[in-house]
């Protein structure tokens with residue numbers, strides 16, 4: 001494997017990087033390479049956080065929650081702003097031991113066996129959605145397929161009406177597109193408040209009339225003999241709804257664009273649908289829907305000649321770790337036969353994505369069905385609208401034909 005170029009001292013660096021820079025959002029991969037090669041522990045003054053971009057550093061941080069805490073939030077925020085003041089308590093923003101307790105509560109709903117039981121249901125949804133797509137002419141892949149599928153699946157699991165999905169999708173898309181660093185967080189907070197209000201009516205209803213759904217299970221759950229507080233319940237609902245569909249939507253949209261750009265891979269997948277599960281792993285690696293999330297260091301950490309102080313925010317770039325040649329040879333090359341078992345698109349360690357089995361199942365069924373029906377699609381990247389989100393990479397709209 002190539003040796004790494006020597007890191008450039010921070011004072012001599014020409015590099016500027018912020019996850020919220022529109023140019024970075026359009027194509028972050030060139031700057032990720034610069035960061036990995038020359039500034040593996042980089043201080044982004046625009047985002048007020050350290051940035052770790054190498055696979056080994058990102059993996060090590062994910063494996064050490066005592067040093068890299070999630071409890072102060074998982075997005076970079078301006079100095080003095082604590083994300084936990086903005087959001088209700090959530091699994092993804094907690095450390096052990098509360099994290100262990102909360103995770104135990106929901107993990108039963110997401111075991112691989114429970115998720116495998118959803119296969120027929122998901123297949124039916126996929127077929128219904130694809131039946132509505134035109135056989136010829138352009139159609140919007142996001143609003144016609146990649147958006148509704150995961151939104152309906154998580155709505156059904158939680159027990160909220162599918163018909164409300166347009167509304168909760170608007171709220172959650174607003175939430176993930178808000179930029180705390182530029183102070184554009186007002187619309188995101190309004191959207192979160194609207195989601196909390198939406199869920200609180202359902203939670204009250206489930207207390208009075210339990211049903212066989214995830215929301216009822218959360219209402220009835222107990223930790224050490226105590227029910228979750230209303231705030232914790234609302235935090236859970238918001239997390240499951242937003243994490244449960246925005247990411248999968250973007251995995252599907254990114255996949256449609258990548259496969260259009262790699263017609264030979266797409267042909268192989270259409271001819272051999274059994275190759276799709278391994279291709280999903282490569283699609284997750286190659287263009288990760290969650291590009292990076294933050295942690296707060298709990299003690300001083302010295303890394304690559306830099307000192308991170310206790311209390312500093314550190315952005316862990318999953319999207320860059322997954323393009324590190326030292327973990328994935330020739331990482332910028334898309335290869336459906338690569339089997340990138342170590343990819344970190346779902347994170348790693350205690351916060352490893354709770355919905356990974358569900359996302360993999362949805363993506364496998366969706367792509368197999370899409371390949372069977374529309375073998376040779378093109379995407380119109382000129383008219384495509386990208387999400388304006390630091391952490392999430394994907395599309396608001398993407399025309400397919």
Ligand code: HEM
Nearest residue numbers: 091092243244247248251290345346347351353354355359
């Ligand atoms: C956590 C990515 C789908 C629910 C995570 C994390 C990542 C991730 C990177 C780790 C967060 C961290 O370390 O701070 C993805 C991707 C998905 C996806 C790329 C789709 C392609 C889903 C789905 C659900 C879900 C379908 C639920 C239905 C969660 C939850 C957590 C989480 C609840 C927090 C787990 C914890 O803190 O213990 N996800 N996710 N995700 N994900 Fe996913």
